[in-house]
Amino acid sequence: MDLRFTPQETAFRAEVRSFFRTEIPAEIRAKVSEGRPLAREDYVTSQRILDAKGWAVPHWPVEHGGQPWTTVQRYIFMEELMQAAVPLPLQFNCFMVGPVIATFGNAAQKARFLPRIKSLEDWWCQGFSEPGAGSDLASLKTRAVRDGDHYIVDGQKAWTTLGQYADWIFCLVRTDMAAKKQQGISFLLIDMKSPGVTVRPIITIDGRHEVNEVFLDAVRVPVENLVGEENKGWDYAKFLLANERTGIARIGISKERIARIKRLARTTPAGAGTMWDDLDFRSRLAAVEIELKALEITQMRVVAAQATRDPTKPDPASSILKIKGSELQQATTELLLELAGPNALPAARAQAGDNDVEALLAWADTAAPTYFNMRKVSIYGGSNEIQHNVIAKAILGL
């Protein structure tokens, strides 16, 4: 047993850290760190820089542009990326539809889609959830009926994150109405420019436009856009959800936010000094840091175990990472909000100078939206209550 990183791993960490901090534009990383909305171009710029280096999809098969890295290297890469406040490579492209096509798609689909997925030439969004199918995803109702060389798709998808930027949507659709729930579902790729696709914005509790509803009204989809076999879509969806759980705890993001809180606390006036002098506040911060350190080791244990696991099967231990990781992400946003104090109330106000007080006014406006927005992390990706069910069943045998 040795929890230390090897000299090669440490050198690798230094290499990726330096790359992220010198090559990804500082203004994009500042937006991520400060919790400001990113423009479509910011995501594209950042991912193109990674792609040019060969690092947009290191976890993919090498023949499709992946890197022959160990699980530990991948882990280091993601942690450093998050700690440098680099936008995550678009999840829907790089961690969802890409691996599904690479694993289950045919040669034509691989050739057509994978390079554009990797470079973010095509922006993908996820069409899984529906108004009536959340945690109970398999109850989805969107249907695809075969009509010659096409499917005719009718239905409604919900919580489509960044769908407003998307060129393509990968959907779970029902192709066999008679089959039992999980059977009869297929995995279909739909061009967002197809007639009958309508995107309606949903403004979330942070006041921002991050998610959408997508209406599919008699959309004609060529059968060549079916991934794998008809009615096997649920297997591919399970693969997608299990694929690459490294980084699900988002420890690097929490660390980055804690580091920022520490910097800001030293300049945030409170009483005769600053918030850094407030030992109650620092005690609450330390409590989060301790849990985060424990989770970091837990994540390393899961990563180390990955080397000998079947990568297509979900590791129920990753449910621990999801539960604790989301709780800690949320806890850091609560501390940030507390740090901003009453100055978190204004949704926007002008900064008049460059002293500490004025600097506070400049950052405090994103504290509340960040706190509001991060309530999502215990809901998405399988709510924390679902994760409890997974552990109860798969690990405890209850």
Added chain:
Amino acid sequence: MDFDLSDEQSLLKDSVSRWAANTYGTLDPLTAARTEPLGFPEARWSELADLGLLGLPFAEADGGFGGGPVEMLVVKEALGRVMAPEPYLASIILGGGALRLAGSADQKAALLPGLMDGTARLAFAHGEVQARYDLNDVATTARAVAGGFRLEGRKSVVLNADAARTLVVSARTSGARRDAAGITLFLLPADVPGVTVSAYPTQDGGRAGDVTLSEVFVPAHSMLGAPDAGLPVIERVVEGAIAALCAEAVGLMEALHGLTVEYLKTRKQFGVAIGSFQALQHKAVDMFVALEQARSMALYAGMMLEAEDDAERRAALSAAKVQINRSARLVGQTAVQLHGGIGMTMEYLGAHHFRRLAMIELMFGDTPYHQRRVVAAGGLVGAA
């Protein structure tokens, strides 16, 4: 980065676990052991010697096995799982730790053979009533006299004091009560005139004692380490004890969680196993998550035990103790709750796990104490 045990470590784990399960593992043999005069049967201690556990942390040159933090974690987790009442912490990790870190070649030659073959135990007489968790707070004095020192004072809650032939005693050779400098360690036979050990059972089924020192003469050659410079040794010894307690608590929590899940599967109410109720399932999962977080921090404590940077090592051990304490409380309390009435009785093994976990929280620093130390260190995440 590698979490696997070496072949030797796996063998060690297997042999200790087998001994533990065969010897204890249920309440009856544990209760029988606790009713022995010293709180454990002498024969069991000899068995630990035969297994090589008593010599485990000591250097091969001194006749030991040269085990490091990982071996210690493995042993303490396995012993903790069955609540083995033998004074491994008191004698090998605390008393033996002080001897290992500060003992001269002569002192080791005199004491280690008996310690390792199980015929002579040590205890660590450092804590005092007023000190709480502050290791620098020592009122006991050692006055220089011809040929040695005269000790005067009272040591509090000395673990397994009544089972020790030799005490490692801290006393102030200079400075004021709370000064960092001026503390000196001594090796003191427990039967010399002026030493009174007043032993008692503890709330977790173990034993401890108060040691009164009244004009006790100690020869100069019994000084352990350098004069006035005992505190850094004491700190390292206590750090080792914290890591050991972390591992022990992980073993305890794992056993208690296992008992609880088993109970959920077998206990029927309303015509079904109570484990079919989601409210109870989710509590059992919260216990599991707390256990795994504690397991990670016990590994971290072991890994950091030999780190050379004092500040980094202290913060790490304090962070580990905070996590263990938090997990211990959640796992212990939830286990009693999920068991219902039976969990409230001394007839039930899990209740004993709960008591031990609650006492571990209070040993060598509780949650607020260690959290303050993490705060004072500036936390664990760098601000840069």
